[in-house]
Amino acid sequence: MQNLGIEVLFEGSNMERLLGGLLVTIEISFISIVLGTILGLFMGLLRTIELKFLRFILRLYLELFRIIPILVWLYVVYFGFTPLFDIHISGEVTSILVFSLWGAAEIGDIVRGALESMPKHQMESAKALGLSSGQIYRYILIPQAVRRMLPGSINLATRMVKTTSLVVLIGVIEVVKIGQQIIELGVIKAPSASFWVYGFIFILYFLVCYPLSIISRRFERRWQN
Amino acid sequence: MNFDWEFIVESLPLYGDAMWLTVKLAFWGTLFSLVLGLLFSVVLHYKLPVISGVIVAYVELSRNTPLLVQLFFLYYGLPKIGIHMSEVACAIVGLTFLGGSYMTEAFRSGIEAVSKSQVESGLSIGLSKVQLARYVILPQAYAISIPSLGANAIFLLKETSIVGAIALMDLMNVAKDLIGMHYKTAESLTLLVVSYLILILPLSIVLSWVERKVRYAEFGD
Amino acid sequence: MGDSRELLLEIKNLQKSYGDRKVLEGIDLRVRKGEVIVILGPSGCGKSTFLRCLNGLESVQGGEIQYLGRNLAEDQVDWREIRQHIGMVFQNYDLFPHMTVIDNILLGPLKVQKRDKTEALQQAEQLLDRVGLLDRKDAYPRQLSGGQKQRIAIVRALCMNPDIILFDEVTASLDPEMVREVLDVIQELANQGMTMIIVTHEMGFAKSVGDFIVFMDQGKICEIRAAAQFFTRPETERAQHFLDIFQYEKL
Numbered sequence: 001m002q003n004l005g006i007e008v009l010f011e012g013s014n015m016e017r018l019l020g021g022l023l024v025t026i027e028i029s030f031i032s033i034v035l036g037t038i039l040g041l042f043m044g045l046l047r048t049i050e051l052k053f054l055r056f057i058l059r060l061y062l063e064l065f066r067i068i069p070i071l072v073w074l075y076v077v078y079f080g081f082t083p084l085f086d087i088h089i090s091g092e093v094t095s096i097l098v099f100s101l102w103g104a105a106e107i108g109d110i111v112r113g114a115l116e117s118m119p120k121h122q123m124e125s126a127k128a129l130g131l132s133s134g135q136i137y138r139y140i141l142i143p144q145a146v147r148r149m150l151p152g153s154i155n156l157a158t159r160m161v162k163t164t165s166l167v168v169l170i171g172v173i174e175v176v177k178i179g180q181q182i183i184e185l186g187v188i189k190a191p192s193a194s195f196w197v198y199g200f201i202f203i204l205y206f207l208v209c210y211p212l213s214i215i216s217r218r219f220e221r222r223w224q225n
Numbered sequence: 226m227n228f229d230w231e232f233i234v235e236s237l238p239l240y241g242d243a244m245w246l247t248v249k250l251a252f253w254g255t256l257f258s259l260v261l262g263l264l265f266s267v268v269l270h271y272k273l274p275v276i277s278g279v280i281v282a283y284v285e286l287s288r289n290t291p292l293l294v295q296l297f298f299l300y301y302g303l304p305k306i307g308i309h310m311s312e313v314a315c316a317i318v319g320l321t322f323l324g325g326s327y328m329t330e331a332f333r334s335g336i337e338a339v340s341k342s343q344v345e346s347g348l349s350i351g352l353s354k355v356q357l358a359r360y361v362i363l364p365q366a367y368a369i370s371i372p373s374l375g376a377n378a379i380f381l382l383k384e385t386s387i388v389g390a391i392a393l394m395d396l397m398n399v400a401k402d403l404i405g406m407h408y409k410t411a412e413s414l415t416l417l418v419v420s421y422l423i424l425i426l427p428l429s430i431v432l433s434w435v436e437r438k439v440r441y442a443e444f445g446d
Numbered sequence: 447m448g449d450s451r452e453l454l455l456e457i458k459n460l461q462k463s464y465g466d467r468k469v470l471e472g473i474d475l476r477v478r479k480g481e482v483i484v485i486l487g488p489s490g491c492g493k494s495t496f497l498r499c500l501n502g503l504e505s506v507q508g509g510e511i512q513y514l515g516r517n518l519a520e521d522q523v524d525w526r527e528i529r530q531h532i533g534m535v536f537q538n539y540d541l542f543p544h545m546t547v548i549d550n551i552l553l554g555p556l557k558v559q560k561r562d563k564t565e566a567l568q569q570a571e572q573l574l575d576r577v578g579l580l581d582r583k584d585a586y587p588r589q590l591s592g593g594q595k596q597r598i599a600i601v602r603a604l605c606m607n608p609d610i611i612l613f614d615e616v617t618a619s620l621d622p623e624m625v626r627e628v629l630d631v632i633q634e635l636a637n638q639g640m641t642m643i644i645v646t647h648e649m650g651f652a653k654s655v656g657d658f659i660v661f662m663d664q665g666k667i668c669e670i671r672a673a674a675q676f677f678t679r680p681e682t683e684r685a686q687h688f689l690d691i692f693q694y695e696k697l
Contacts, residue, residue: 005305067425068418069386071397076414079401083410158289165291169390169397176294183301192305198298202290209289345503346540350554350606351529360553364544 005192009200014182018197021175022204028095028172029161035096036103037153043104044111062105071166073098078170091172099160106156114148147223154216158209165205175201232409233416239403240420243396247424250313250395251382254320258381259374261321262328267358269329270336280329287326292384295319300391316388320381327377335370336362372439375432382425396420451478454609454641455500460519461508462492462499462665469495471665472509477610480639484646484656484673488688492665493645497612500643501525501534530558533603533611537618539595541587541602547574548583551602559606566605573601577631593624597631604635611635613644617651629655649692653677661685 078094168176179197296319347361389397400417455477462470498504502525511518555566574580577597659676
């Protein structure tokens, strides 16, 4: 049989290594989303406080993440921390730090939006029914807030998974890096390896992100009204 | 912290060149993305058989994969099956592949936002499908899409930060090289951040102004 | 309706349903040239749907719409062509927000009818003058009041030189003080002999403008009578009941 090159994916432990690399990417995303959500909930609450200075600072914080590419932040932390603070931090820690702070900014914005869009009369009519404030949160406010927040949050998760592909550029050994290693090793035996390996990684990312997109779209459609 | 100002001044031309490269890539990427978006959104709206299916598949593939992987596939993968492109071409093709889907979605939601009664009103004076699209639906749809088109353009401009990964001497690589060669980390990174601020901040301010204007106003102001 | 005037539109046993729900159940109606027919009836009786069927905006499931020797209820109808002769004005004006008043009016005459620009412009300006809005011809819709927009929408329909104009609750979204200015325009058209089918809730207007009142309920026509008679002694109990309710609301 002619050597197509696709065999490179199945040789030795290549497949396991690639999937293991994908797991690193997913881990970084997952930890960052969890940390980012916890921080973001606080940040969202803070952003509803009517204090001009506080509002300005938090808004600035969000805009800095929106205006400056995430890769720049990864570089700033990764290359900048050692000389400035005299501590060396690994690519992994850098990634989790940057992604968590980014997540906090975006989740904070989603939380703020959900809180501010909550109609006042919802609260009042709940009170008029005689619900306790615990019940109001339990049955009225939190369910509505979750509905408003969930699609955006899942969307953010998709974006974060895609963006974690950048961590290879600050030396994290993840799926793309492992792909590169496999290609380099097989450069003589399987010259077309890069086509298959990168094609495969492309599909892997799609398989992770596409379901998230679908879920987010479902929620969006179901809760539109 | 002591900034080496001399170093900064000496590095300015390097950053300038890299910014110019970024602007060029983002410009062409955005332009071609717009063209794709215009075409594809109309095809999707009229649900042309087969092509619509292909476009939906493209949009999903493009939106659910990272640009970095798209670029690596284009730059390292495609030559193995005989398709060779220069770094710049690769970057523009990659940005277009990514941006095309975002622009398609932006235009499509604009088209969908034109109300049914506008369509009926156009029909009631006897406009044909093509005339309806040309005089009633598309002009309104494009006006509605402007804020998301702007947001997409900024998104693409930010995404150009990744092209360094395929050996283009962009801002990221300039900064990285200067750090590596001269250990001027603070200066190099500051210049990097400032460069992106110079590129993106004005656009972002214009966009939020446009958004406010579009939200509160319509034609005839 | 033993009239010698030319029969423009003849509707026979028109059927319309959404799935299992019947909206129109056998509508019969004849419209002669120069007649003004007002359709009254409670909300949801199918009167707007009926009007929309006559403009091809709704498909029909049975019956006939005879117009100039053609049956518009058949599948193969060039509605583009028909709509140039049967104009329609909607409740929400639906002017095109991105075009000036004059561009709104000229879109049909220039792009659909391919008429000469100076001639169409002249007619448009004449019509605008008649409704008292010539000075607003370069304004955008958002710069106009509701009543002004609706008068422009009427001019837009008129400028196509239609045989018939359909009015679908054209004053329903207007503030009360603007209703008059729009009704006056329609009244004037009636006086000039324009053929019109009007769906409205303005009883006084219906009485003064209509030659015939068509009273509809639950997808059927209950009665067709000369306007003056309908308001003094309606034939059916349902129509009487309907009028009583309106009397109440007036008080």
